[in-house]
Structure formats: C-alpha cells, structure tokens
Amino acid sequence: MSAAKAPTVRHLFRNFWRIAKPYWVSEDKLYAWGLLALVISLSLGLVYMNVQFNSWYNEFYNTLQNLDAKGFKAALYKFGYLAFAYIVIAVYAIWFQQMLEIRWRKWATIHYTQKWLSENNFYRLQLTDANTDNPDQRIAEDVGQFVSISLSLSLGLLRSVVTLVSFIGILWTLSGPLKFMLGGSEVTIHGYMVWVAIIYALIGTGITILLGRPLVGLNFMQQRYEADFRFGLVRVRENAESIALYAGSKDEQERLGYRFLNVVNNFWSLMRMNKRLTWFTSFWGQLAIIFPLIVAAPRFFAKEIPLGGLMQINSAFGQVYGALDFIIGSFSTLANWKAVIDRLTTFERSVDTAAQLPRINPQPISQGLELKQLNVTKPNGEVLLADLNLELGAGDTVLIRGKSGSGKSTLLRSLAGIWPYAQGYLGVQSNTRSLFLSQKPYMPLGSLRAALYYPNDVEQDDGQIAELLTMAGLAHLLPRLDEIDAWSHVLSLGEQQRIALLRAILVKPDFLFMDESTSALDADGEAVLYQAVREAMKNGVMISVGHRVGLTEYHAQVLDCHGNGQWALNTL
C-alpha cells in the first residue's frame, strides 16, 4: 500500500468506528457482541464443513474408481449427515447475522432520527449552507446500507481468509510438485495448483473489476435519476391543485418525461456494461469448472493421484478461487462502503454544525416576557430589527405590522428560539407554555382530533370540541373527528387556519404567537375566532403578525417594523 493511501485507509476506519461505536457500547452491547460471536462461530463452522466435504470428495470418487458399492453407499450416508449439518449452520448463520443487522439498524436509525429532530436541528440544518442533501435519504437508506455492508464485508472477509488459509494448505499438500523441462534443465514447482488458483483468481477478478468499474458510477446515477423522477411525481401530487388550476399538466408531462428519459438512457448504459461483464464472467465461471481438472489431469493419467484425489483437488481449487475472488472483489464493495461512511460523516457533521449555531436562550423571569436590545439579522448579516425592547405581562396583546420582508416572521422565529441570527436578552416567565401558529398550519398525519391538539396529548372532551367546531363554522367536520386522512389536502387553507386557532383555545398557552394565522379567513370568521382566542388568552400574552386593518381591534399595542433595523412601538 502506498504511503499516500495509508492515511486514507486509517481515516476510513476511524470514520467507520466513529459511526459504529455508539451502538457497540450502547445498552444493546451484550446482545450485539453475543450475536457477533455467534455469527463468527457459525461462519467458521461453515468453513469447517467445507473442509469435511473436501475430504469426502476423495472418499466418494475413490469408491467409484474402485467399483466399491459398499463404500459408495457409506459415502452417500456420510454426505447426508454432512449436508444436514451444513444446511442447519448455513440457515442459522444468515438468521443471526440478519438479527444483528436489524437490531443495529434499529438502534442507529433511532439514534440518527433523535439527533436530527432534537434542538430543532431539522429546521436549522436548512440554514447552514453545508450541502447536506436529503436527511431523509441519509436516515432511511444510508444507515441501513452502512450496517448491512459493514457486516457482510467484515464477516465475508473473515470467512474468506479462513477458507483461504485452510484450503491453501490442503491444495498445497494435494497438488504435489509439477516438474517440467525448461531450457534443458528440470524445473519443479511445489504446490503448483495453489499458484494456478491464485493466478486464475487474479486474472479473472482483475478483469471483472476493470470491466465492472463503470457500473459503480452508472448505478449511482441510476439511483439518482430514479429519485429525481420519484420526486417529480411527488411534487405533482403535492401541488395537484395549483397545477390543475394552471392547466399545467402538459408541462408536467414533459418535465416528467424528461426526467424519466434520464432513467431509461442510464439504464441502457447499465445494460451494455452488464452485457460486457456477463460475457466475461460467464466464460470465466464456466472455465473454472473444467480448468482445475485440466491442469491436474496429467498427474491422474500418470497414475500419481486417484480419481478421488483429482476431485478433491478440483473442490479445493474452487474454494481457494472463491475465497480469493471475494477478497479481491471486496475492493469494489469497499468503495461503496466508503461512500456510505462519507455521506453519514457529512450528515453528522452538518447536524453538529446546525446544533452549534447560536440561539437565544430564554432566561427565566418571574412574570411575562421581556426583550432587551434584541437584534435580528438575515443569515447574510443584513439587519432586520435593531435594539428592540419590549416588556409584556398577563393580558397584553401586540400586533406586529410592516411591509413584506421587514422581518416580522423572523422576529417570531427568534422568539421561538429557532432563528440563529439573533442576539440580545429574552426573558420568559418560567414554567409556561408557548404556542406558535403560522400562516400555513401544520396538519400532522392522523385523525382530526389529533390535529386539533397537536403537539399535545389528545383529550376526549367531545362536548368542548363540538362547541368549538360549531363556533368556528366547522360543525360539518364533527362526524369525521376520528377519521384518519391527509387533512392538509382535504381541508381548505381557511379551514386549516380555523383548526389551528381552535388549537390555541384548547391548549390555552401562556404565550401565543400567530403569524398571519387568519389570512385565509373571511372578515366575519376572523372576528369570531379572534374574539374567542383573545378571550382564551385573557391571562396570557398574545402576539400576532398581520396586515389587516381589522386586527387592530383585538390588540392593545402595535409594533411597526420598517426594515433595516427600524421599528416603532405604539399603544392603540
């Protein structure tokens, strides 16, 4: 290995262990190490069985050569025992390996999901410009691949190395010396079948790798094109209404057609490469059946070895060739493994960077909410609000106004503690609950009842729910309260906003922040709901962002944001 490569390999193993270690030292570690020990024992058991089969070949074919019917029958019985033991070991070797795989994957998936979801990292990840593509893919696919490749590669390599060591010895003993004349002197090659097997494997696997190399890139592109195509389809489903209203189906058809064309074209390239590769691998595979027999036959015809010896050599050659093929071939799997490790390492790093982004830590105070010298900027440093001071107590209401882009929503994000580009003092009464409602309310997958209480636990107060739904003009939804549906698609935006406002009334938070949460309601509906929300919030603090003139009626103060850091706070 070259000096330049050594650090890369060390680096790879360091990264591997950094990702793998948390599981192997976790609360599941006893199971993990126990299962690993079991799987290793079973794998070695399979190698042992192969050694038994190998000597059985000798016995069996010699009974044929010697026309020994009794011995033949005994050998058949022996085959029965050996095959039975082999099958049992093979079944459980795979069973326990997969058991370890799914336990590890389950643990790692929960670990990564927690890391991604904690501290609002999933939101803040979008703000760091590290190119983390698709956390969903990292968690759903890469974690699984990491676990599966790590296990199959390490166990496969272990088995191949043990096979190689066992069978090189056997083949060396069996094959005997090869003597031939070269330039007038006799040359003797000891254990020549071993050298033949090594050369055969090196040539075969080397050519396979060369021919198969473009497949790695093509397979990667295939996955990417498939994902692009799927994403295109999902976008049409998610924006079905807008596309239908724009009559954009022809355009979408073209876009999807274009994306699918990439899938097809790349698949053709894959087919051509696969064809080229199959020409060679089938040829080399067929040759491997007959090749060792041809090479060893001269000693058989010279009566130096019996038929059993010839067949045993043939079987040992197959084992050595198979093990070498796996070891050399695993270099291409190694590339795949490295790619997965790199992607997971980048993902972890991005999540850590997101977690380390600054955040305003609310200080516990005895009463209400207090802002002192709060500065809010855009990610590029442009100032949105400078030196904002605000003190609010029970029953206070503030309306935040300002032209589009002046930083109203960003101020709410800062108060929620998810906007990293804000500095200053934020004091919040301890042991209180806040609720933030946005213009496009989030409807979780599940029942309407669960959506009403999101993200809190559902309460079974049907009387209150019926009253509230009727008040909000949503009485028609009462019979569907426990129906599970994609409610964000089923309900109109106005209906979703009403559900969100009812959420505020049901949850009765101490601090309620509403970002244009009634923008899709008619004036009457807005009045009824605002009144009810204000009533529910009479002991709390209500801060709304909105443009409508009518909203001033429900607020005692108004904060005008003028952009560039300018603001003005007035009593209404």
Ligand SMILES: Nc1ncnc2c1ncn2[C@@H]1O[C@H](COP(=O)(O)OP(=O)(O)OP(=O)(O)O)[C@@H](O)[C@H]1O
């Ligand atoms: N994730 C982000 N990355 C970069 N810039 C952002 C991001 N979020 C907001 N901004 C920028 O910050 C500025 C303020 O955005 P904000 O959403 O707070 O405006 P707003 O006053 O609520 O506007 P509107 O009334 O249109 O909702 C905008 O110029 C916006 O482009």
